Amino acid sequence: MEVGRIRKGELPSVVEIWKESFRGELAQRGADLGNIAPLFRAFLSLRRLPLWVLHRLGVPVEVWVLRMGGRPVGAVGQIGCRVPYIIGLVVKRKGQELRLVRLLEQGVATGLRAAGFPLMRALVPAEHLIAKLAIKLGWEAIGSITQFVLPLQGLSSDARSRLPSVRSISFRRERLLACGFTRRRDIKGLLALDRNYGSPVVGILGFRERVFGVEEKGELLGLVRVSWNAYQPVAFMHVPYLREAEAYWSLLAHATRFFRGLGKAELHLDLWEEEGDLREGLRKMGAREAGRWIYLVKRLGPPFL
Missing domain, CATH: 3.40.630.30 (Gcn5-related N-acetyltransferase (GNAT))
Known part of the structure; x- marks a missing residue:
């Protein structure tokens, strides 16, 4: 089990996981991941060189992937200039969700801490169980x-x-x-x-x-x-x-x-x-x-x- 930055060959699997999990929210916002995926695929070419250039220009967009046996079983997106915004966290293993969320979150926190970020942020639905899990993982609610x-x-x-x-x-x-x-x-x-x-x-x-x-x-x-x-x-x-x-x-x-x-x-x-x-x-x-x-x-x- 490992957490790391996304690789080019993993993008189709991650997009499908996101589509399946966030279909309703994507429809409400008029978003189509199919339109954005080719753009991000280009960023991952040449061993992620275009994405590295974006990072150097002050655009720290990233996708973190949780792998089991070398295959993606979870993912989360990262945007945000000074305070990384963690968005679209999802895992795909029935009966193991809480453990996998914990592993993915800890891997992302370790990576962002090593990169020198002092904070990371997230929005979760008010009644969602993940809010309670986040508190256990060291997050704090600063408001609704x-x-x-x-x-x-x-x-x-x-x-x-x-x-x-x-x-x-x-x-x-x-x-x-x-x-x-x-x-x-x-x-x-x-x-x-x-x-x-x-x-x-x-x-x-x-x-x-x-x-x-x-x-x-x-x-x-x-x-x-x-x-x-x-x-x-x-x-x-x-x-x-x-x-x-x-x-x-x-x-x-x-x-x-x-x-x-x-x-x-x-x-x-x-x-x-x-x-x-x-x-x-x-x-x-x-x-x-x-x-x-x-x-x-x-x-x-x-x-x-």
């Missing part, structure tokens, strides 16, 4: 989030806020903010800022991200990261960092105008549980709840140990 789906067609462009206009945050400003959040050990602030891919080079591959912020007289009132790609008709607005609740409506109005201009059909939004006062406003705009999730982090090294 509610996910909403907001249709963009016919949506009012009313900003609902008198705050200053929203601007894209530069990479330089973003790095300074990330350093500040890290120094203060502000995990939620860091998560709001953290990009999935970390470099604009992924735009060539169809994956894009931006960080929008609201500032007044040099003071940051709120920021949010948004992401989208060429393979799904939906866009994503991730957990915000808010010092003033009113900043959210400026950020949301900016994001909805932006994505309507790109022809996206829906905006998927995440809100921390303590930001529940914003939910009623989202419902009035036509958003529907799509589930509750637990946000988990695992501390791997300084300064978070």
Whole structure:
């Protein structure tokens, strides 16, 4: 039994395991792994040289595989610039799921710790048994989030806020903010800022991200990261960092105008549980709840140990 980075010949098996396990979620998000698999297969060619180049450019995308007898029996994806986001964990052995999940998680944690990452993160359904297992494996729940789906067609462009206009945050400003959040050990602030891919080079591959912020007289009132790609008709607005609740409506109005201009059909939004006062406003705009999730982090090294 071993855990390691994916090899080119293992990709078809891993894609089938993911399709079988996440069929409903993939359909909800309009995702088709068949569209993305050829791209990732190219990254694994030449003994993973293209993927190594991506890593050097600041795009640490990876797939970790659990092997039994040399064959994949589990897998998990990794994206995330500063805090690796562990996504799509699945194992395929009836009666051995908990043991295999433990082995796969420990192997990934060892690999990321050796790479110098101080944290890793994951989202799990609020009622799922894996949340309890994760706590036993040293993860901690830092909060709950509610996910909403907001249709963009016919949506009012009313900003609902008198705050200053929203601007894209530069990479330089973003790095300074990330350093500040890290120094203060502000995990939620860091998560709001953290990009999935970390470099604009992924735009060539169809994956894009931006960080929008609201500032007044040099003071940051709120920021949010948004992401989208060429393979799904939906866009994503991730957990915000808010010092003033009113900043959210400026950020949301900016994001909805932006994505309507790109022809996206829906905006998927995440809100921390303590930001529940914003939910009623989202419902009035036509958003529907799509589930509750637990946000988990695992501390791997300084300064978070």
